[in-house]
Amino acid sequence: MTTITEPSGSDSTGAFKLSMLLNDTRYRALTFQFIALVAIIAAMAFIGGNLVRNLAEAGLNISYDFLGTQAGYDINQQPIPFESTDTHGRAAIVGLMNTLIVAFLACVSATVIGVIAGVLRLSPNWLVRKIMSFYVEIFRNVPVLIWILIIFSVLINATPSPRDFRGENPAASMWFFDSFAITNRGMYMPKPEFGPGAWFVVLAFVASIIGIFALRRYARNELFDKGRVVPILWPSVALFFVPVILVQLIMGSPISLEYPALKGFNFQGGMGLRGSLIALWFALAIYTGAFIAENVRAGILAVSKGQTEAAGALGMRPGRIMSLVVLPQALRVIIPPLISQYLNITKNSSLAIAVGYMDLTGTLGGITLLQTGRAIEAVLMLMMFYLIISLGISFFMNIYNNAMKLKER
Amino acid sequence: MKKSVFFGALTVAGLMAGASAAATLDDVKARGSLNCGVTTGVPGFAEPDADGVWKGFDVAVCRAVAAAVLGDGSAVTFVPTTGKTRFTALASGEIDMLARNTTWTFSRDVDLKFEFVGVNYYDGQGFMVPAELGVSSATELDGATVCIQTGTTTELNLADFFRSNGMSYEPVPIETGAEAVQQFTAGACDVYTTDRSALAAQRANFDTPSDYVVLPEIVSKEPLGPLVRHGDNEWGDIVRWTLNALITAEELGVTAANAGDIAGSSNNPEVKRLLGAEGSLGEMLGLDAEWAKRAIMVEGNYGEVFENNIGEGTQIALPRGVNAKWTDGGLIYSPPFR
Ligand SMILES: N[C@@H](CCC(=O)N[C@@H](CS)C(=O)NCC(=O)O)C(=O)O
Numbered sequence: 075m076t077t078i079t080e081p082s083g084s085d086s087t088g089a090f091k092l093s094m095l096l097n098d099t100r101y102r103a104l105t106f107q108f109i110a111l112v113a114i115i116a117a118m119a120f121i122g123g124n125l126v127r128n129l130a131e132a133g134l135n136i137s138y139d140f141l142g143t144q145a146g147y148d149i150n151q152q153p154i155p156f157e158s159t160d161t162h163g164r165a166a167i168v169g170l171m172n173t174l175i176v177a178f179l180a181c182v183s184a185t186v187i188g189v190i191a192g193v194l195r196l197s198p199n200w201l202v203r204k205i206m207s208f209y210v211e212i213f214r215n216v217p218v219l220i221w222i223l224i225i226f227s228v229l230i231n232a233t234p235s236p237r238d239f240r241g242e243n244p245a246a247s248m249w250f251f252d253s254f255a256i257t258n259r260g261m262y263m264p265k266p267e268f269g270p271g272a273w274f275v276v277l278a279f280v281a282s283i284i285g286i287f288a289l290r291r292y293a294r295n296e297l298f299d300k301g302r303v304v305p306i307l308w309p310s311v312a313l314f315f316v317p318v319i320l321v322q323l324i325m326g327s328p329i330s331l332e333y334p335a336l337k338g339f340n341f342q343g344g345m346g347l348r349g350s351l352i353a354l355w356f357a358l359a360i361y362t363g364a365f366i367a368e369n370v371r372a373g374i375l376a377v378s379k380g381q382t383e384a385a386g387a388l389g390m391r392p393g394r395i396m397s398l399v400v401l402p403q404a405l406r407v408i409i410p411p412l413i414s415q416y417l418n419i420t421k422n423s424s425l426a427i428a429v430g431y432m433d434l435t436g437t438l439g440g441i442t443l444l445q446t447g448r449a450i451e452a453v454l455m456l457m458m459f460y461l462i463i464s465l466g467i468s469f470f471m472n473i474y475n476n477a478m479k480l481k482e483r
Numbered sequence: 484m485k486k487s488v489f490f491g492a493l494t495v496a497g498l499m500a501g502a503s504a505a506a507t508l509d510d511v512k513a514r515g516s517l518n519c520g521v522t523t524g525v526p527g528f529a530e531p532d533a534d535g536v537w538k539g540f541d542v543a544v545c546r547a548v549a550a551a552v553l554g555d556g557s558a559v560t561f562v563p564t565t566g567k568t569r570f571t572a573l574a575s576g577e578i579d580m581l582a583r584n585t586t587w588t589f590s591r592d593v594d595l596k597f598e599f600v601g602v603n604y605y606d607g608q609g610f611m612v613p614a615e616l617g618v619s620s621a622t623e624l625d626g627a628t629v630c631i632q633t634g635t636t637t638e639l640n641l642a643d644f645f646r647s648n649g650m651s652y653e654p655v656p657i658e659t660g661a662e663a664v665q666q667f668t669a670g671a672c673d674v675y676t677t678d679r680s681a682l683a684a685q686r687a688n689f690d691t692p693s694d695y696v697v698l699p700e701i702v703s704k705e706p707l708g709p710l711v712r713h714g715d716n717e718w719g720d721i722v723r724w725t726l727n728a729l730i731t732a733e734e735l736g737v738t739a740a741n742a743g744d745i746a747g748s749s750n751n752p753e754v755k756r757l758l759g760a761e762g763s764l765g766e767m768l769g770l771d772a773e774w775a776k777r778a779i780m781v782e783g784n785y786g787e788v789f790e791n792n793i794g795e796g797t798q799i800a801l802p803r804g805v806n807a808k809w810t811d812g813g814l815i816y817s818p819p820f821r
Contacts, residue, residue, distance in 0.1 A: 146638075146639045146642055146643075147638050147639060147642050147654075148641075148642045148645075148652070148654050149654070150653050150654050150655065150656075157646075158639075158642035158643070158646055159646070227669070230666065230669050230670065230671040231669055235670040237615075237616070258669070258670055258671055259628055259653075259671070337626070338625060338626040338627075339624075339625075339626045339627045339628065339673050340626060340627075340628060340653070340673075342626070349671070350655075427633070427656065427658055428658075430655040430656050430657055430666075432656065436633070436656065440567065440633055440634070440656070441633055441634065441638065441656070444566070444567055444570070444633065444634035445590075445634070445638075445639065446594075447570065447590075447594060447595040449571065
């Protein structure tokens with residue numbers, strides 16, 4: 075094509091020629107984007123069409139009917155009751171809940187570990203600083219699967235098996251007045267049993283929590299308005315325990331504890347945390363905690379030193395400088411990478427099968443997929459579930475991020 | 484893991500048409516080696532020895548097929564598969580056949596679309612417990628923690644067994660046999676359950692086998708055999724009749740040592756047909772006349788393979804039991820070579 079846009083002449087203003095799509099910088103970018111889009115759609119259509127055709131030729135079809143058929147297998151950790159006669163669909167839900175449980179636990183503990191380690195990495199104390207950088211380096215640089223396996227095997231080899239608790243002179247014994255047991259199957263602890271009248275105690279507990287928040291708000295207002303420091307730590311502790319214990323005693327102990335006891339092969343009753351959950355949770359938390367520690371350190375370093383010095387000049391103590399001046403500003407730097415760490419935890423939790431934890435990948439993407447042979451369907455569903463969880467996490471963390479963002483007034 | 488399943492699934496979809504339409508025999512010949520799926524390691528059944536050479540009862544079937552097709556029992560590429568990966572590997576064409584103590588079931592045959600070519604070991608699911616537990620029957624296992632391999636029939640039988648006996652249990656799903664054994668011996672579970680042949684094989688490898696007992700109950704039927712994909716019947720025939728050749732050879736007294744010359748001296752027509760001295764069975768299979776002779780000469784007939792790998796003379800010491808040849812009252816039986 076020979077035409078080159080000429081600024082003069084009869085057809086000058088606004089007249090559009092086809093060649094402008096390529097030659098005019100105003101349109102060129104759009105043209106290329108359009109071509110790329112068409113190419114991507116064509117490639118997708120080709121792959122998709124190929125898939126459908128090959129499946130049809132192999133006599134396979136895409137069908138989700140298997141979700142309604144009997145699963146036939148059992149699941150160890152059941153947030154909702156599950157039996158082998160239930161459906162594959164329900165097994166997937168149980169797996170999903172198990173994924174969410176371990177992801178939630180690991181996200182919370184990784185954050186706590188990460189913040190502590192990140193702050194301590196900047197500690198003026200040489201030893202503390204070195205220990206923390208040792209922690210960060212060693213956990214960050216070994217794959218998480220290896221950590222899961224190491225922690226799990228330490229757990230099963232270093233703890234006694236349930237049968238060691240048996241007999242006249244047992245090799246192992248329970249802790250805290252026979253209420254806790256740590257075995258190579260997991261941790262067993264007392265479970266609260268809610269008798270009649272228990273809701274008074276629960277009410278008292280809720281009221282205490284509200285009271286603690288009210289106290290903190292009051293203390294803050296006093297501080298900001300009158301410059302008076304109101305003690306909050308000990309009153310909070312008292313508020314937390316005293317009313318609940320009082321109501322519990324007055325009502326004649328409506329909440330009782332069910333203790334775990336050795337029955338048959340294992341501890342029964344009480345509350346149990348499986349070794350697989352503990353190992354997975356702990357490994358994910360401590361591994362991701364190392365990354366979060368680095369984010370926290372970066373966030374703190376991003377707050378200019380002048381802030382710390384100014385706060386110091388006002389006579390604030392170092393702990394308060396950190397929690398009142400530095401960390402709130404550092405959060406703006408810390409939160410965005412924190413979101414991706416939470417996403418990593420969720421995705422890494424799919425390594426659960428290494429320790430026999432029945433998460434979504436273990437049920438839907440594992441046993442269901444294998445027993446029904448519905449690989450494509452199961453994997454598509456699996457991808458969809460993880461996508462939804464990840465988008466959900468991003469959504470809520472972005473809300474939090476916006477709340478924390480620098481607000482220009 | 485998630486990724487590999489996904490890509491596996493894509494490959495299934497992508498290669499299925501190609502794999503099932505094309506003749507596997509031609510592929511194997513062109514490649515010059517047989518891709519055979521085996522376990523990741525079960526002593527006596529399939530395990531690399533100290534020199535890295537795969538040995539075992541299931542491995543022998545792969546070698547016999549390679550000898551029949553390619554003339555060389557060592558022209559095999561062994562692909563270790565777990566309970567989880569084996570079917571994807573076969574369906575996608577990554578392996579030409581699977582010889583991995585796999586149970587022949589209705590749904591695997593019909594729904595997963597595989598062709599079981601026969602049975603080389605009639606087995607059943609059993610339970611193993613540490614002797615110090617003092618358990619003498621599987622019906623005493625209420626409340627036990629049980630180690631199982633995922634993706635197996637074992638998992639389903641276990642659920643059925645406990646449910647029908649009104650007992651509860653805590654399943655610990657594990658991916659490979661080796662990990663299962665490791666967890667079991669470390670005491671992470673009270674019971675280990677799988678096919679009884681594998682229990683015996685793995686127990687023989689424990690530091691102190693006598694610390695563990697296999698309970699008497701057999702809770703399922705597990706006919707284990709080699710399998711291929713649906714849709715390539717010629718290839719299925721080759722694998723099927725290679726296995727049958729080993730079984731027939733035992734019946735006829737053809738061994739690794741005498742297969743080379745017995746065709747000349749014997750006056751049994753079936754021996755002559757089997758070894759290619761008479762008739763044209765090899766040709767019908769698309770192979771040469773001496774295919775079966777080569778298959779037998781690799782590791783011997785079925786009986787020899789059994790005795791040398793898992794028989795009473797070995798550490799694993801499995802009795803022939805129901806796996807004796809039919810003339811001795813067992814179930815091992817081959818249709819006639821004619
Ligand atoms: N026969 C059953 C179970 C087969 C199976 O997985 N057996 C275990 C016994 S240990 C095995 O071979 N494991 C070896 C491995 O994981 O590679 C089936 O086909 O589902």
